[in-house]
Structures are given as C-alpha cells and as structure tokens.
Amino acid sequence: xxxxxxxxxxxxxxxxxxxxxxxxxxxxxxxxxxxxxxxxxxxxxxxxxxxxxxxxxxxxxxxxxxxxxxxxxxxxxxxxxxxxxxxxxxxxxxxxxxxxxxxxxxxxxxxx
Numbered sequence: 001x002x003x004x005x006x007x008x009x010x011x012x013x014x015x016x017x018x019x020x021x022x023x024x025x026x027x028x029x030x031x032x033x034x035x036x037x038x039x040x041x042x043x044x045x046x047x048x049x050x051x052x053x054x055x056x057x058x059x060x061x062x063x064x065x066x067x068x069x070x071x072x073x074x075x076x077x078x079x080x081x082x083x084x085x086x087x088x089x090x091x092x093x094x095x096x097x098x099x100x101x102x103x104x105x106x107x108x109x110x111x112x
Contacts (some may be wrong), residue, residue, distance in 0.1 A: 001018040001020060001028060002016075002018055003028065003031045005034075005035060007040075009107055009111065010110075011107045011110050012036075012043045013107070014031055014032065015048070016045065016047055018049070021056060022056040028060055029064070032060070032075075033064075033067075036068055041067075042068070042073045042074060043075045044075075044106040044107055047084055048078075051081055051084070052083065053087050061075070061077070065096070074098070075097070076097065076100060076106040077100070078102060079100075079102070
C-alpha cells in the first residue's frame with residue numbers, strides 16, 4: 001500500500017492507495033499514529049485509490065477514530081469506491097464514521 005500524507009487547514013490528510021488488508025494494515029496504522037497528535041487529532045483518510053478492505057483494515061480505522069476522539073478530534077473518510085462503501089454499509093460502520101464524497105468537504109467539515 002502506498003500512503004501519501006499532507007496537511008490542510010490544521011487537518012492531516014492521508015491518501016491510501018492499493019489493498020487495505022491484513023498485510024498492509026500495520027503500515028496504515030503506523031501512518032495514522034504519526035498523523036494523530038495531541039495538537040492536531042483531526043484526520044481525513046482518502047480511500048479513492050483503495051479497491052479492497054478487510055476486517056483488519058476496518059479495525060485499524062476504528063481504533064484510529066477512537067484515538068482521535070480521545071484527543072478531542074475526529075477521523076473522517078472520503079472518496080470511497082463502491083466496493084469499499086458496500087463493506088462499510090454491510091458492517092454498519094457507515095453510521096460510525098462520517099463519510100464524504102469529496103476530500104475538501106471532509107476537511108471543511110472540521111471548520112464547522
């Protein structure tokens with residue numbers, strides 16, 4: 001998995017590319033941990049280039065969301081492909097995460 005990290009408006013943005021599964025979850029977890037800090041726990045994960053997620057990937061995202069919220073921040077998702085969105089809907093995690101169609105919408109939602 002390839003992970004690009006950048007910042008916009010005091011929000012860390014992580015763009016994942018490739019499969020997000022048992023084999024790549026540790027790399028994703030480490031990148032998320034680095035992005036989440038006491039001074040900025042607002043994170044957007046862009047999944048536009050991810051075509052597969054498994055239960056380990058979901059657990060990684062849930063853990064990171066909880067960590068962000070412990071630090072008075074939040075983790076939001078954007079650009080889910082249909083196959084990935086279906087996994088979130090089947091597991092009902094679409095009710096747990098705020099999911100946006102566009103990255104800029106997810107970033108701007110932190111300003112509200």
